[in-house]
Amino acid sequence: MVRLNVNGREHQVDVDPATPLLYVLRDHLQLNGAKYGCGLGQCGACTVLVEGRPIFSCVVPVSVLEGPRIRTLEGLGTIANPGPVQRAFIEEQAAQCGFCIPGMIVRAHALLERNPEPSPAQIREYMRHNLCRCGTHMRIVRAVARAAAAMKTRAAKDASR
Amino acid sequence: MDIIFSHNAKRIGADVREELPVAADAKPARFHMSTRHFRRRALALVAAGWLGGCISQPAGTDEAPKTLSFEPAAVERGAQLAAIGNCIVCHTAPGGQPYAGGRALKTPFGIIHGTNITPDPETGIGRWSEGAFARAMRQGVDRDGRHLYPAFPYDHYTKLTDEDVRALYAFVMTREPVSAGRPANQLSFPFNIRSLIGLWKRLYFEPGAFVPDSGQNAEWNRGAYLVQGLGHCGACHTPRNVLGAEKNDLYLAGGEAEGWHAPALTGASPAPEPWTTDYLFRYLRGGLTDRHDAPAGPMASVVHNLAAVPEQDVRAIAVYVAAQMDPPTPERRSLRAEAGAPTRTEGGDSTLQAGATIYAGACGACHDNGRIAPYSGDALQLTYSTSVNLPTPSNFIHIVLDGVMPRDGEPGPWMPGFRGALTDGQLAALTLYARSRFGSGPPWRDVEGEVRKARTSGATGGG
Numbered sequence: 081m082v083r084l085n086v087n088g089r090e091h092q093v094d095v096d097p098a099t100p101l102l103y104v105l106r107d108h109l110q111l112n113g114a115k116y117g118c119g120l121g122q123c124g125a126c127t128v129l130v131e132g133r134p135i136f137s138c139v140v141p142v143s144v145l146e147g148p149r150i151r152t153l154e155g156l157g158t159i160a161n162p163g164p165v166q167r168a169f170i171e172e173q174a175a176q177c178g179f180c181i182p183g184m185i186v187r188a189h190a191l192l193e194r195n196p197e198p199s200p201a202q203i204r205e206y207m208r209h210n211l212c213r214c215g216t217h218m219r220i221v222r223a224v225a226r227a228a229a230a231m232k233t234r235a236a237k238d239a240s241r
Numbered sequence: 242m243d244i245i246f247s248h249n250a251k252r253i254g255a256d257v258r259e260e261l262p263v264a265a266d267a268k269p270a271r272f273h274m275s276t277r278h279f280r281r282r283a284l285a286l287v288a289a290g291w292l293g294g295c296i297s298q299p300a301g302t303d304e305a306p307k308t309l310s311f312e313p314a315a316v317e318r319g320a321q322l323a324a325i326g327n328c329i330v331c332h333t334a335p336g337g338q339p340y341a342g343g344r345a346l347k348t349p350f351g352i353i354h355g356t357n358i359t360p361d362p363e364t365g366i367g368r369w370s371e372g373a374f375a376r377a378m379r380q381g382v383d384r385d386g387r388h389l390y391p392a393f394p395y396d397h398y399t400k401l402t403d404e405d406v407r408a409l410y411a412f413v414m415t416r417e418p419v420s421a422g423r424p425a426n427q428l429s430f431p432f433n434i435r436s437l438i439g440l441w442k443r444l445y446f447e448p449g450a451f452v453p454d455s456g457q458n459a460e461w462n463r464g465a466y467l468v469q470g471l472g473h474c475g476a477c478h479t480p481r482n483v484l485g486a487e488k489n490d491l492y493l494a495g496g497e498a499e500g501w502h503a504p505a506l507t508g509a510s511p512a513p514e515p516w517t518t519d520y521l522f523r524y525l526r527g528g529l530t531d532r533h534d535a536p537a538g539p540m541a542s543v544v545h546n547l548a549a550v551p552e553q554d555v556r557a558i559a560v561y562v563a564a565q566m567d568p569p570t571p572e573r574r575s576l577r578a579e580a581g582a583p584t585r586t587e588g589g590d591s592t593l594q595a596g597a598t599i600y601a602g603a604c605g606a607c608h609d610n611g612r613i614a615p616y617s618g619d620a621l622q623l624t625y626s627t628s629v630n631l632p633t634p635s636n637f638i639h640i641v642l643d644g645v646m647p648r649d650g651e652p653g654p655w656m657p658g659f660r661g662a663l664t665d666g667q668l669a670a671l672t673l674y675a676r677s678r679f680g681s682g683p684p685w686r687d688v689e690g691e692v693r694k695a696r697t698s699g700a701t702g703g704g
Binding site: 097098099100119120121122130131133134135136139140141142143144208209 | 599601605606649656660663667
């Protein structure tokens, strides 16, 4: 039995502890936001957060994840109430086929939590680990910048209340 | 690890410059001597310096002419030579202008900053005559007559021919001048006393041009000239003594660079598959083989720069280095045989068990599936890995933490980093397991300490 804390909920799953997290998320927890792209930790479609840091869930066994807080795309907002990064990706229409977008959103979220005002160069540097085959890179970069601005505005509003 | 040729899948383009791990707070790892011993040696050096009267050289009186002109062929040759010398790495700050200096080089004696070698007259070497440049290269003295710290490997460059020095001068003096001062060095006493370098030179510096070995052929000698001279391979691959001088009796016997172990290039090479000229040539050309690790760490930029070097020079380097390795001993041949037939470690203590589980989930998909190149995921079988056979786990740990990545827009080996995924304890367990299952030496010591050291000195990771 492996215990996982995903999006604030405790789960117990009966899997081989060497199983990469992605398969547990998708097959056992029905969290299908993270995508299977390459299965080799190279494309980033499977990106999730562990204690706020992005990891490739397809190559990280659940044996090392008993304890830390895991956050997936589903933990960043809902269809009815998308989070600021999700909203920015929608507003910039950053998705073409959309397969890479969950990983992109999750990685962008990690960036903005650490660095609320990234420069364009910092966005590119941080996002370079995730691949997009459609070529929507410019829109993705714009969406990350838009999310940063939106989060800053919201933080300012919250502070002035 | 495997290769991504960026035909269709592209990473978001970052203008990624070479940034080798340099940490201000990480302790230098090269010297394992007691502080007391070290102080005693340092004080002896100070005393000897006073007594020995280490005096700087006279200032160079000649100044470079206002306008310089060079043959395009010399500039082109100089560019190739600068690539062999890997000059750009130390003389460029992370994210900075090429050759404008400012890169912090961490030494056991403190931090030294790479200098601006663009032809800017104020902050670079724009006023340097060719004679002053040649003197710096061969004798380690700047235009003002001050000794240069041997972090600048003039102990190797002293072997250069006049023609090559001239070509390098033509190359650097035709770069874009950049006005860039450099931060002050942060060296501890007594190493901050520049004149003491004079004594160091008396003890360890042997000036003099390369002398060919008449018993060897031209290709071997060409390789020897490049390896011993401009390539300054020994700067990393030869161990250094307490005062930072290369130990000549342990030439290429394995050293250290930037917190990475630079493996022995002699008969003591830890590679399970003996290196040959062909393997070395492919390695130095950035090609992957299924029998050796890919270039990583500081060596990655060496190989990157060698791409600009004529094939015959790279082959000469391979010929010479292969000759240093000696024919494989029976022990090494058996190592190779063992490598071909991996044995699985079953059972063992709980740390090794934990490491085995991590290996199966994180590494096995690429490293242990017997896929055949060029199928994606045809990573090196770790039985053939040099990193698990080194005296220290530093290289293995660095690679797992930060992965291996080609420069932006370039094809090359790619492995994700696990910095965000593994705790220090988990990474240590994986490291111990890899050593026990794939390595041939005794278990590494203080692996957790090595993990902590690597974690504070590394770059940003992929995972």
